[in-house]
Amino acid sequence: MNENATRIASTSDETPASTVDAGRRGFIGTAAGLSAAALVAPGVFLHSVAAAPRSEPVTDSVRWGLLIDTAKCADGCSACVDACDRENGLDLQEPHGSESKWEHQKAVWIRKIKLQDNQTGRITQLPLMCQHCEHPPCVDVCPTGASFKRADGIVMVDRHLCIGCRYCMMACPYKARSFIHQPTTGQLTAVPRGKGCVESCNLCVHRRDHGEESTACVDACAQEGHGAIVFGDLKDPDSAISQRLREIPSRQIREDLVLNTGVRYAGV
Amino acid sequence: MVKAVVRAGLLTLGLVWVALAADTALADEVKRYVVEGSPAAERESCVEPTETMRRMHMEFIKHQRISTVHEGIRGTKYSLTGCVDCHISYDENRNPRPIDQPDQFCGACHNYAAVDLNCFDCHASVPNRPGADAEAAHRAAGVVGRVASTPPQGGR
Numbered sequence: 001m002n003e004n005a006t007r008i009a010s011t012s013d014e015t016p017a018s019t020v021d022a023g024r025r026g027f028i029g030t031a032a033g034l035s036a037a038a039l040v041a042p043g044v045f046l047h048s049v050a051a052a053p054r055s056e057p058v059t060d061s062v063r064w065g066l067l068i069d070t071a072k073c074a075d076g077c078s079a080c081v082d083a084c085d086r087e088n089g090l091d092l093q094e095p096h097g098s099e100s101k102w103e104h105q106k107a108v109w110i111r112k113i114k115l116q117d118n119q120t121g122r123i124t125q126l127p128l129m130c131q132h133c134e135h136p137p138c139v140d141v142c143p144t145g146a147s148f149k150r151a152d153g154i155v156m157v158d159r160h161l162c163i164g165c166r167y168c169m170m171a172c173p174y175k176a177r178s179f180i181h182q183p184t185t186g187q188l189t190a191v192p193r194g195k196g197c198v199e200s201c202n203l204c205v206h207r208r209d210h211g212e213e214s215t216a217c218v219d220a221c222a223q224e225g226h227g228a229i230v231f232g233d234l235k236d237p238d239s240a241i242s243q244r245l246r247e248i249p250s251r252q253i254r255e256d257l258v259l260n261t262g263v264r265y266a267g268v
Numbered sequence: 269m270v271k272a273v274v275r276a277g278l279l280t281l282g283l284v285w286v287a288l289a290a291d292t293a294l295a296d297e298v299k300r301y302v303v304e305g306s307p308a309a310e311r312e313s314c315v316e317p318t319e320t321m322r323r324m325h326m327e328f329i330k331h332q333r334i335s336t337v338h339e340g341i342r343g344t345k346y347s348l349t350g351c352v353d354c355h356i357s358y359d360e361n362r363n364p365r366p367i368d369q370p371d372q373f374c375g376a377c378h379n380y381a382a383v384d385l386n387c388f389d390c391h392a393s394v395p396n397r398p399g400a401d402a403e404a405a406h407r408a409a410g411v412v413g414r415v416a417s418t419p420p421q422g423g424r
Contacts, residue, residue, distance in 0.1 A: 057339035086398065150340065158337050159390060187392045189349055194390030209340045 054209045063153035064203050065132065065234040065262035066218070067241050067250060072228035073125040080127050080229065081110045083220030087204060089188040096182065107178035107193075109201040110217060115268070124268055127217065127229070129201035130155055130176040131253065132262030138168035138177065147198075153234070153262050156202040164196040173254050176200045203231075234262060301377045306357040308373070315345040325351075348387065353395050364394035 085091040088109060095104035115124040136155045138147045146161035147168045157168075157177075169177045177200040184193050190206040193199065204215040218231045232241030250264040302308050314321045316328070332346035355373040356364050368375040368388040378385060 053342035054340050055343035057335070057341060148338070150338065152340070156337075160333060160337070183389070187390065187396065188398065189352070189392040189396050190398075192390035192392065194386075197390075205340070206342075209336075209342045 052211065054211070058150055058152040058209075060151045060153075061235065062233045063235045063262060064208065065153065065232065065241060065264065066129075066203075066215075067230045067244055067264045067266065068126060069228045069230075069248070070124050070126045070265055070267040072226050073127065074224075074226055074228075075123075075125055077224060077226065078112055079220040079224045079226075080217035081108070081112055083216040084110045084129075084201070087191075087216035089186075089191045089193060092186050092188070093182075093184065098182075103181045105178075105181055107180055107199055109176075109178070109199075111175075126265060126268065128174055128176070128253070129217075129263065130172075131174050131259070132201075132203065134260035134262070136259065137171040137173065137257075141167040141171040143167065150205075152208070154203050154205055154208070155200075156205065157198050157200065159192065159194070159197045159199070162197040164198065166198060168198055172200075173257055173259075299380075301373055303355065303357040303373050303376075306355050306373065308354045309357075311354070315350070348391055352392065356395060366393035368393050 082091075085108075090107055090109065093106045095106065098104070110127045110129045113126050113128045115126070116122070117124075132153055132155045134149075134153070136147070136149055138155065139149055142148075143165060144161045144163055146158045146163070147155070148158060149155045164179065166179055169175075169179065177198050179198050180193060180195050183195045187193050204212075207215065214231045215229075218229045221227060221229045230241045230244050232239035234242060234245075236242060245264065248266050250266040251268055252259070252261040252264060253268070255261075308314070316324070328346040329348055329351070332344060332348070335341040335344070336347065351374070352367050356367055357372065359365050365372055366375075366388070367373055368378075368385065370376060370379045374385070377383075
């Protein structure tokens with residue numbers, strides 16, 4: 001089953017991202033440079049096509065990402081987590097058998113986190129999911145090539161190649177990945193899942209490939225009236241997410257690790 | 269001596285088998301696996317000529333798998349989801365029957381051929397899409413099936 005190792009290398013590595021990214025980093029950090037805008041502009045066309053199921057391979061002309069405004073993220077609200085569970089069949093997991101509580105762990109793709117600054121007492125809420133790094137540590141450590149980054153920036157697991165070693169779980173600074181401990185039943189057609197593999201947020205990849213606009217968490221958050229999460233193409237300067245990133249200060253969690261995450265947070 | 273007998277025995281057996289096989293081929297009585305009541309039973313042909321499908325379906329699916337998972341290509345005809353949607357059949361209560369069961373389409377032939385798949389450990393063995401979608405699909409197929417993914421209290 002390793003016949004596609006080379007293919008994986010070619011989809012994840014050849015991204016001529018350094019030029020674009022250098023541009024984008026500058027433009028996210030401070031003022032939008034003219035050069036950055038010019039560099040990312042070609043993405044606009046390709047992005048607006050979609051709608052039917054994809055028939056062409058994904059390309060690096062887009063990079064999907066999320067911007068989460070923690071100021072709008074409400075205490076006690078779990079709409080994004082619940083929607084993610086439903087969308088991805090995570091609510092169908094039913095721990096059974098075995099005495100061990102570890103065996104009963106369920107996979108989660110989004111965790112709601114509460115941070116407290118001990119000096120000021122300020123509390124921040126935020127949903128934490130796979131951060132879709134440009135340089136994902138999970139991909140670096142994967143021995144089989146199962147953990148990979150799609151050309152459009154989505155970091156995911158090819159379960160056909162995953163041997164369940166869980167190196168990626170150890171390597172992830174965000175604890176974003178889950179292991180499936182038990183046999184599963186009643187899976188959704190769009191989201192296969194089975195014992196012995198690792199999985200995590202894939203930015204609703206089935207929605208991406210059908211040209212839909214957003215993710216389940218974004219829809220749910222908007223429906224609750226919070227609108228704390230924006231989804232979109234980081235390479236398209238006119239996308240809602242890029243515009244918002246230009247307007248408000250935002251950060252990467254653990255930016256000291258220089259992973260260039262696709263998920264950004266405001267108000268932290 | 270014993271060996272010679274065994275060999276002669278095998279040879280006769282072989283000849284008989286060849287004769288039988290020729291017979292079946294001539295009479296065009298190849299066992300068919302398409303299950304009555306499945307959408308496929310209403311159709312003329314598979315996504316490729318039947319002969320090709322019998323021999324090559326595993327190759328088609330394997331390539332599809334790579335292009336879907338790694339390249340996001342969903343619009344092609346060899347999707348595993350597509351096989352299940354078209355080859356699924358329903359029981360008397362109009363519930364879809366898992367396609368890998370030994371009396372269902374994929375399961376019956378694999379059982380006969382002693383092929384053991386683990387695909388359906390992960391992949392849905394019946395069409396199962398979130399709430400409204402699945403219901404619509406089942407209605408379109410003329411059935412009122414149970415939808416495993418519909419949350420208990422209506423949900424969405």
